[in-house]
Amino acid sequence: MRIIKYIFIGILFVLFSAANASSQNQNDLPKSLILAFKQGNNVSLSNYFGDRVELSIQDKEAIYSKSQAKQIIGKFFKDFPPTDFKKKHAGGKTGARYVTGDLLTKKGNFRVSFLLKKQNGKFIVHQLNIEKD
Numbered sequence: 001m002r003i004i005k006y007i008f009i010g011i012l013f014v015l016f017s018a019a020n021a022s023s024q025n026q027n028d029l030p031k032s033l034i035l036a037f038k039q040g041n042n043v044s045l046s047n048y049f050g051d052r053v054e055l056s057i058q059d060k061e062a063i064y065s066k067s068q069a070k071q072i073i074g075k076f077f078k079d080f081p082p083t084d085f086k087k088k089h090a091g092g093k094t095g096a097r098y099v100t101g102d103l104l105t106k107k108g109n110f111r112v113s114f115l116l117k118k119q120n121g122k123f124i125v126h127q128l129n130i131e132k133d
Contacts, residue, residue, distance in 0.1 A: 004084065026095060037112065038085040046066060049070065053125055054126065055128050081106045082105050083104045083105060084103075084104040089101075090099050096115065098113065099114055099116075100112065112128075
């Protein structure tokens with residue numbers, strides 16, 4: 001009976017630890033990154049780009065330099081001015097995070113997902129996908 005009690009307590013400890021780690025993963029995402037999507041601010045968004053960014057926007061997919069990606073996102077935001085960004089899900093592990101959400105624009109809605117990797121203590125956007133909803 002004691003063994004079952006210890007096993008039960010151990011399972012609860014593991015579950016609470018996993019739940020706490022998951023909430024920390026979501027809470028340590030840069031708020032200004034989400035705000036950049038809401039505002040359609042390609043300059044702020046590009047601050048999270050590394051030297052190379054994999055972009056996939058409406059069936060056009062390639063790896064771009066930081067400056068190219070900034071221009072492409074700027075054109076997208078100009079063509080589809082955002083009105084809001086609603087984060088649906090965020091998760092990941094210590095060195096990598098992902099976010100999915102809905103980008104609401106004046107000309108339609110888009111599904112957005114991006115992968116961030118930690119480099120030199122800062123999260124960098126490694127992949128960014130924007131597709132018509």
